Amino acid sequence: MSNNRTSGAASGAFPHAALPTHVAAVIAAIETDIIRGRILPRNRLIEDHLMEDYDAKRHVVRSALVELQRLGVVVKPPHLGAHLRRFDNESLSNLYYFRAVVHGAAVAAMHLPVAPDRMAAVEAAALSHAEAAASGDLIAIHRTNMAFHRLFYGLCDNPYIEESIRLHDWLSFPARAYAIADAQALAQACREHAAMVDALHACDRQQLDRLALEHMGRARAIYVEKFLVR
Known part of the structure; x- marks a missing residue:
């Protein structure tokens, strides 16, 4: 996989902008699907499905989910799969x-x-x-x-x-x-x-x-x- 990285100008606003391009692209795709309502609160984010949806390798999808979890967008409780954070x-x-x-x-x-x-x-x-x-x-x-x-x-x-x-x-x-x-x-x-x-x-x-x-x-x-x- 290419290690090309996004521009430094963007990295100040977006902490994942310095990630490898393929990972940043999957993050952007997930963000877009959240905005469009294709991913809803507490929807499980299953690696196999994301790999198919975004034509990405497992380690790329896994890295994207780790970054979104770090930002608090995705949560992964013990013994449960990753899902979009939901608020009560x-x-x-x-x-x-x-x-x-x-x-x-x-x-x-x-x-x-x-x-x-x-x-x-x-x-x-x-x-x-x-x-x-x-x-x-x-x-x-x-x-x-x-x-x-x-x-x-x-x-x-x-x-x-x-x-x-x-x-x-x-x-x-x-x-x-x-x-x-x-x-x-x-x-x-x-x-x-x-x-x-x-x-x-x-x-x-x-x-x-x-x-x-x-x-x-x-x-x-x-x-x-x-x-x-x-």
């Missing part, structure tokens, strides 16, 4: 409570006004996400959304807050994923990214704090409706 009402509430806390902490720590070069990078990330949304490329939408969050919340210049947000972006992916393919949720996300950029320009910390909190709501509501409403 309590765990989802706890997760989103903590995400709200760390996102709020990031906004509170941001230095306003933002330096022009960093402002330009955030604006470019918002534009990239909007272009991906228009293209309909689901994995590009997912990746550019994560990249925007990394740059936006990275304005706090606190590596502990940044790392916590990055980790919990991945932990929440099994809950957030279904909004990526939802046209209304995607349009709302693009509007909110633009509003975040405007609030940065205006140095409006109160608006930034409100947007950071509201930005999480639509994806959470879609997950609740799909899997938690009886």
